[in-house]
Structures are given as structure tokens and as C-alpha cells.
Amino acid sequence: MVERSDPKDRLFRLFALLRLIPREPGRISTPELYDKLKAQGFDMTRRTLQRDLNVKLSAEFPLLSHEEGNTNYWSFSKHAPHWDFPSPDLPVALAFLLAESHLEKLLPQGLLQLLEPYFEQARAQLEIQQHMPPARWAKRVRALPNGKTLLPAKVDSAIWTTVSTALLKGHSLRVTYLSRSKQQPSEMTLHPAGLVARHSQSYLLARVEGYNDVRQFALHRIQQATALEAPAEIPDDFDIDHYLQGSLNNPAPAEMVELVADVSPQIAWLLRETPLSTEQSLEPLEGTDWHRLRAMVPDDKETLWWVFGLGENVRVWEPNVWVKIIKEKIAKLEKLYV
Amino acid sequence: MVERSDPKDRLFRLFALLRLIPREPGRISTPELYDKLKAQGFDMTRRTLQRDLNVKLSAEFPLLSHEEGNTNYWSFSKHAPHWDFPSPDLPVALAFLLAESHLEKLLPQGLLQLLEPYFEQARAQLEIQQHMPPARWAKRVRALPNGKTLLPAKVDSAIWTTVSTALLKGHSLRVTYLSRSKQQPSEMTLHPAGLVARHSQSYLLARVEGYNDVRQFALHRIQQATALEAPAEIPDDFDIDHYLQGSLNNPAPAEMVELVADVSPQIAWLLRETPLSTEQSLEPLEGTDWHRLRAMVPDDKETLWWVFGLGENVRVWEPNVWVKIIKEKIAKLEKLYV
DNA sequence: CCTCATGCGACACCAACTGACGCATCCCCA
DNA sequence: TGGGGATGCGTCAGTTGGTGTCGCATGAGG
Numbered sequence A, B: 001m002v003e004r005s006d007p008k009d010r011l012f013r014l015f016a017l018l019r020l021i022p023r024e025p026g027r028i029s030t031p032e033l034y035d036k037l038k039a040q041g042f043d044m045t046r047r048t049l050q051r052d053l054n055v056k057l058s059a060e061f062p063l064l065s066h067e068e069g070n071t072n073y074w075s076f077s078k079h080a081p082h083w084d085f086p087s088p089d090l091p092v093a094l095a096f097l098l099a100e101s102h103l104e105k106l107l108p109q110g111l112l113q114l115l116e117p118y119f120e121q122a123r124a125q126l127e128i129q130q131h132m133p134p135a136r137w138a139k140r141v142r143a144l145p146n147g148k149t150l151l152p153a154k155v156d157s158a159i160w161t162t163v164s165t166a167l168l169k170g171h172s173l174r175v176t177y178l179s180r181s182k183q184q185p186s187e188m189t190l191h192p193a194g195l196v197a198r199h200s201q202s203y204l205l206a207r208v209e210g211y212n213d214v215r216q217f218a219l220h221r222i223q224q225a226t227a228l229e230a231p232a233e234i235p236d237d238f239d240i241d242h243y244l245q246g247s248l249n250n251p252a253p254a255e256m257v258e259l260v261a262d263v264s265p266q267i268a269w270l271l272r273e274t275p276l277s278t279e280q281s282l283e284p285l286e287g288t289d290w291h292r293l294r295a296m297v298p299d300d301k302e303t304l305w306w307v308f309g310l311g312e313n314v315r316v317w318e319p320n321v322w323v324k325i326i327k328e329k330i331a332k333l334e335k336l337y338v
Numbered sequence C: 001c002c003t004c005a006t007g008c009g010a011c012a013c014c015a016a017c018t019g020a021c022g023c024a025t026c027c028c029c030a
Numbered sequence D: 001t002g003g004g005g006a007t008g009c010g011t012c013a014g015t016t017g018g019t020g021t022c023g024c025a026t027g028a029g030g
Helices: A010-020 A030-039 A046-060 A090-103 A109-129 A157-169 A240-246 A265-273 A301-309 A320-337 B010-020 B030-039 B046-060 B090-103 B109-129 B157-169 B240-246 B265-273 B301-309 B320-336
Strands: A063-068 A071-076 A083-085 A141-144 A171-177 A186-198 A201-208 A214-218 A222-231 A256-263 A280-284 A291-298 A314-318 B063-068 B071-076 B083-085 B141-144 B171-177 B186-198 B201-208 B214-218 B222-231 B256-263 B280-284 B291-298 B314-318
Touching: A010 A030, A010 A046, A010 B010, A010 B046, A010 B083, A030 A046, A030 A071, A046 A063, A046 A071, A046 B010, A083 B010, A090 A109, A090 A141, A090 B090, A090 B109, A090 B157, A090 B186, A109 A157, A109 B090, A141 B240, A157 A171, A157 A186, A157 A222, A157 B090, A186 A214, A186 A240, A186 B090, A240 B141, A256 A265, A256 A301, A265 A280, A265 A291, A291 A301, A301 A320, A301 B301, A314 A320, A320 B320, B010 B030, B010 B046, B030 B046, B030 B071, B046 B063, B090 B109, B090 B141, B109 B157, B157 B171, B157 B186, B157 B222, B186 B214, B186 B240, B256 B265, B256 B301, B265 B280, B265 B291, B291 B301, B301 B320, B314 B320
Parallel strands: A141 B186, A186 B141
Antiparallel strands: A063 A071, A083 B083, A171 A186, A171 A222, A186 A201, A201 A214, A256 A291, A256 A314, A280 A291, B063 B071, B171 B186, B171 B222, B186 B201, B201 B214, B256 B291, B256 B314, B280 B291
């Protein structure tokens, strides 16, 4: 990303400058900006930089300057429109909006908020580029939620910001956490080691101060978070994939099993268009219009639920454990519904 | 989106200029650019514009100029990095990457490709902003697929581009389509009326030339597409929501029913964190640790499947139809698994 | 073949960008 | 409490470089 830019070029310097300024909760001081620009090979006086900020940019862009003592801090207004180029064309903008409606069901609210400027821009592009007044995209495009998905847990956008920054910068973290077992929230210091998004929930992997093992903390149960100065100390041998494999709470997600089952024609059609996995085979069964399905799938509860949900449209043969579980389920269900 | 910009300001003019230039498959001529800038209130000579493009911009940005006859056409190189500001900070960049890993399971390949520059930029930001060499995000963040999701059907990115543009601009379309019932692909002219994304598949709603009714066409079964000049002629009274309600293939997605059921403690916990719907209540049942669930859910097959998949952890009471279906399912399953 | 539109080199003018200097303010540390 | 250092900003002079004008070459269309 080292830009070529003759050090002399003014225009380019302003571009680089704008890119260094963060959005509102964040801010950056003039001297800091100066150093970073210098580091990128731009050569100018401090005075010039000050002038750029004061005169040129804040006149044209929604920049906020916050004076603190002697130094000026700069940030983009929270509602500053998003500028980018190449700007999204129609197909890209539409892709964004479809993505948004899917993500609503997957990402916690706070996270989605952070992406909002992008969706906003996509909407704006569609409005602009469409010369025909009647042909409004809103009237023509729908994304239907997948019925079965649950709504994601709510995560405060500020908490996400603090936590993810601490994780990536390697800082430790002071949090107020409502653990699943306890009723009362408790305060503790965490040393973040990783982040896992799973089932519309996100978990922070971290070591609690005073303990040695890494545990997981649901983001939506963190009620307060403050970044600390102290660097995060995590076990040297920590490896996220290894942890995920071995963690008990997270039933080994990476483990795959071969699913062998007979499926009804409708399900066969469904699976042919949207396969269960990249390696999947469907072969017609003799003497019937059913198909024999083989696919590698994760050996977890969700997949089993999904298969079981198909009910009488699927007859599972492998793995054996599943067959057993299903039979038990049927027996229990019978009792339940008398 | 009318920019304030004193007509005189150069910096702002260049921004506006850059935003007008499309990415590679698209292109725009100098005179066209001139008109658009004029329309936005920028005042300058043609000569100035030419200089901007030739001298300033193409020196600093990966711009392609294509001379055709007398006129110059401009576009961004296909691999031009994405510029934007405020540029994504750490939390936003991370949000993008989580979004990506989720979308991989939901959006057709071709669509995702269009968003690639954004993800790319997010990755770049993470690399840059992270001073600590060992703390690479890739080692610390994982998104685990939801076991139950199916893989999206493949849609060619060029086809998506053509189809979505035609839809939004109101052009008709010549396609080669492999229909579900026929073995051989056939060619036809479509008049696009809408687009529906559902269950990791996307459908174009369109009228076939020579017929009067609007039907749906799975994007991944369109093998070829060319935009035509002729405007799309769709029935005046076409209304996408109405269509979706009435369409037989798409069992009325908007219809909601109240689900009443008893759920086991584990499921209660799950639902408390990731609710089934925004309005949902969970009340403890006397004499047991189960809970009574009430929620408004879509009355479709997927939701029913999902509920049924929970098996003996749920006892459904309402809607009555579901109870009836579940009982039948149990009976059929019993036969299947002897 | 004529006309019109576009691109571009050259030139001259002037706006504005830049560095230098100096002063006021504030922080921090002794 | 006082002094050193850093930051912000007003001012000024020099010069860079952005701008319009003009003219010519080239290619498209009638």
C-alpha cells in the first residue's frame, strides 16, 4: 500500500490525509497526522498540514475538530456521507442491499450499524443512477428471510468497537459480564485471544486474569467494556483452530461425517440446487423416485436438527449415531404428542 | 446528493470526477463527464477537464483510457483498489470480514465477487492498522458456518450484472434458460419486473414475451443473458408484494401465525438469546423447568421444519395445523425407521 | 468534401499554495 | 512556580501550478 505519489503532489496528499481521519468516535491529532503523512513520503511543513485541515478540508467535508489543550483532534462527523470510488454501480449496489437483508438475520445489530454507511451509499446510488422515476428499486426487489433463522443476539456497537479493537491491538480489557450460570453480572479483566462468530452469535475467546485457560464469552452478555493499557497476555501456545477443536462447549465444529440418506424427490431437487456441501452426490434409487444422498457434513446438533426437520422426506442410514438418535427422538415425540 | 461545493474548488471537482468513472467493464467519455460535472455545478473549460484526466488522475490512479475515434473513454482498472473515506477502522473492517464469511453461505458466488473489493480493502486495513506483526487477525478470528445452511446456487457474475441492470433500468432481456421441467435450455425474451432473493437463491420475476403473466426464473438457471434496447413491458398492475403473496410456488411468505409451544430448558435458553421473532414471550411452566413460548412466525415450510427438527425438546400447541402435520410426520417417520 | 466535435500543445496570467518567521497558549516536569 | 517544548495560527513574500484562450490535427457524419 505504499503510494507512489511524488512527495510534491498536493492533491494526493489531501487524499491520503482524508483517509487517515477516522469516523467520529475515533479521532486523530494533527501531529499524529503529520507523522503518518511523513511516513508515507509526503513532504511538507506542519503549517501546511494545519492549513489543509482548517481551510480546505473542513470547508468541504463534515469534519469535526476538537481542541484539547493545545492540540487539535480531528474526526469525521458521524453522519458524514461515505465517499468512495470507483463508486458502486447498479449491480454492486443491489448486491449490497441483498447482502444487508441477509445479514440482518445473522450479524448482531451493533455490527450491522457499523456497515450502515455502505448500505446507505448503495441506496443512494440506486436512486441516482436510476433516471426513470417510476422504476424505483424498492418496488422491485425483495429479499425473503429464511424462515428458520433465529434473530441474532443484540450486541452494542460501542462494545463491539472496544472489544474488537482490543483484540486486534493486543490490549487487555475490563468487562462487566453476565455469565450464563450466575444471575449477577461480575467484573473482570480479560486477555483477548480470539473471536468466533457462530450461529448468529459472537464469542470472544479470552483468558481471565488470575486463570490460565482460555474461555469463551458471548459478546451480547458483555454489559460494559473498557480497553486497558496493559498488553494482553495469552498463552504462547494458543492456537485458535486447536482451541475450537478441543473446546467442550463448542462441540467440535470441524469434525465432519459422511451423511448417507434416502431423500424424497422434492428434497433431491432442493439439494441439487443448493447443495449441503461441496462434495455431495445424489443418485436415483431403483424402483422409486427417491434418491440416495451422500455428503460430508459437520457432525453437530444443528445439522442433525436440520435433517430431522425434514421428517418423512429423509431416511438416514449413516452415520449410525444419527440413526440411533433419530429413533430415540421419534419415540420421545410420540409420547409427547400422545 | 447535490453537493455544496463552490463551483471554483478544484479538489472537490476531482472527487466528483473520480466518482463518475465506473469500473472496467463500464466506461465513460470525456464529453459525458463534462456534462455531468457541469450539471453538478462545476464550472470549467473542457480543456481543464482533459488536463485533470490526463495529467493529474491517470498519474495517481489506475485509470484506463481507451481512445475510440476521436473521443476518449475512461474507466477504473478492474483491479483498482477501492478508495474510500472515512476509511474503515478496525471494528468496521472486522465486521466486513465476518459479514463475508456469512455471506459466502448465502449469496451466489458471482454476487460475492462484486463485493470483493470491499472485503479486500477491509483486509488491507487490518494489515495496515495493526502494528504488531504477530497479531495477525487471520490467526485470531473465525466464523463458523451454521451447520444447517445449504450452499448457495452458483450465479455467474456477468449474468447478475446484466440481469440486475436490465431490471433497474427497465430494459428487456434475451436469455437462455434451463427450465426446471425441461431438459434442454431454451431461448426467450423476458420483461423483468422484480427480483426476489430467497433461501440462498435468487429469482427474477419477469414476463415472457408472448405471454401475459409474470413468472419466476432462477438466476442460476440462466445460462446466457443479453440486455436489449427495447424497454421492458410489464403489466401496469404488477405489484411485487401482491405477486409474492399470490404466487403458488412461493407459499405466501408474509403470512404470520402465532406459535405456541412448550420448550425444554436448553431451547428456552437458546431462544432467549437469539429470539425467533421480535415479539416473543417465554414464561416458566409450573411444576417443571420447561417454558411456554409464544411468538409470531412465518407460516412456511422452513419454520415448521425448524421447529420439528428440535424434536422432543418442543411440544407445539398452536397453530393447530402444525400440530396435525407434526403428528402425521411422526407416524410416517415411524414407518420409515421401523 | 465540408462541417463539427474532440484532443492536445503552447502560452500567458494570476490565484493560491507553501515555507519561514514570530507570537500566544498550554502542558509537563523540575 | 517557572521554564522548556510543543502546538496552533496570523502574516508575508516567493513561486508553483492551475486555468482560459487560441490554434491546429484528427476522425466521424452527412
